[in-house]
Amino acid sequence: MLRMSVTYVGSGPYCYANSLAMILGGEAPPPAVIEVLTGSPYGMQLIGGRLPLFDPFGWDPEIGLDAAIGLLGWECERADGGTAEEALDRLRRACQDGPVLVGPLELGLLTYQPGSGQAVGADHYVVVLEAGDDTVLVHDPQGHPYATLPAGDFAQAWRGELIPYLRRPFRMRHRFTRSARVSQEEALRRSLPAGVAWLAGRADVEVPPGTLGQAEAAERTAALVEEGLDPDVRALWQAFAVRVGARRLNDLAACLSSLGLDAGASVAAEQARVVGGLQGPLVSGDDPALAAGLRRLAPTYERLRDVLASRVGTS
Numbered sequence: 573m574l575r576m577s578v579t580y581v582g583s584g585p586y587c588y589a590n591s592l593a594m595i596l597g598g599e600a601p602p603p604a605v606i607e608v609l610t611g612s613p614y615g616m617q618l619i620g621g622r623l624p625l626f627d628p629f630g631w632d633p634e635i636g637l638d639a640a641i642g643l644l645g646w647e648c649e650r651a652d653g654g655t656a657e658e659a660l661d662r663l664r665r666a667c668q669d670g671p672v673l674v675g676p677l678e679l680g681l682l683t684y685q686p687g688s689g690q691a692v693g694a695d696h697y698v699v700v701l702e703a704g705d706d707t708v709l710v711h712d713p714q715g716h717p718y719a720t721l722p723a724g725d726f727a728q729a730w731r732g733e734l735i736p737y738l739r740r741p742f743r744m745r746h747r748f749t750r751s752a753r754v755s756q757e758e759a760l761r762r763s764l765p766a767g768v769a770w771l772a773g774r775a776d777v778e779v780p781p782g783t784l785g786q787a788e789a790a791e792r793t794a795a796l797v798e799e800g801l802d803p804d805v806r807a808l809w810q811a812f813a814v815r816v817g818a819r820r821l822n823d824l825a826a827c828l829s830s831l832g833l834d835a836g837a838s839v840a841a842e843q844a845r846v847v848g849g850l851q852g853p854l855v856s857g858d859d860p861a862l863a864a865g866l867r868r869l870a871p872t873y874e875r876l877r878d879v880l881a882s883r884v885g886t887s
Contacts, residue, residue, distance in 0.1 A: 590713035604823035610636025613824035614770035621782030626817025628770035629785025630777025645754035656727040659742035681729035693734035771877035790870035818848035
């Protein structure tokens with residue numbers, strides 16, 4: 573029998589979960605819980621038939637953030653669109669009331685980040701502490717507290733032109749207020765029906781043609797590996813996708829265990845080990861092992877859906 577997972581503590585690309593935790597301060601649950609509430613661990617998608625990510629069919633961080641904020645009993649104001657100068661003016665006004673959650677923005681254009689200077693379509697979230705006429709001060713959850721950059725450079729990153737799910741630039745969330753007192757356990761329990769829906773494959777989300785989800789995504793990605801994985805996809809997986817996917821699933825296992833859902837926790841722990849185990853073959857170039865791991869992963873999504881659906885009364 574598979575041992576239950578050990579909770580992971582360490583660095584990782586949890587930018588929106590960490591940013592929301594900073595905004596909510598002492599009333600925030602751990603970022604691991606926030607990440608699970610976003611719904612991100614409940615699936616895999618192959619976007620447009622070519623970009624595989626370890627999050628559900630049709631999911632994106634904007635959907636996830638809104639879900640987590642609501643489940644935790646919070647409301648906030650959202651703003652986006654307009655020109656860069658209009659957006660910076662909004663941000664300056666908003667910062668007068670407190671920190672602002674900003675994103676998605678282009679990670680590659682944040683000038684304090686080593687190796688920055690080119691937009692690569694890498695989405696990111698930060699907390700803006702101050703916005704002046706010439707500079708912006710941020711807590712960047714990717715290891716950069718109190719980072720500063722010129723306001724014009726920040727606006728360019730904030731435009732997010734290469735981020736596919738961003739329909740209007742300059743998205744921000746501010747003026748967070750409590751609408752209800754919700755415990756961590758209650759929020760997690762309330763999130764389960766949505767998790768089951770993600771695993772089942774939601775029909776109410778827009779996706780590019782050719783997008784596949786869950787088992788189909790894993791099987792087709794295994795075939796892409798055997799055909800010769802796109803170098804850009806391999807680089808993304810090495811730097812980001814595998815480690816965030818494994819961590820999400822490990823956190824899901826811990827959250828399900830905390831609710832007494834041991835069968836679901838066991839499946840999620842198994843998924844975390846399989847996904848985490850892809851990193852070695854991915855970097856070493858052992859593509860047969862990489863493809864085999866993806867095929868082991870494929871049937872686990874239906875298993876997780878079945879065990880969770882039986883507990884939340886959803887089929």
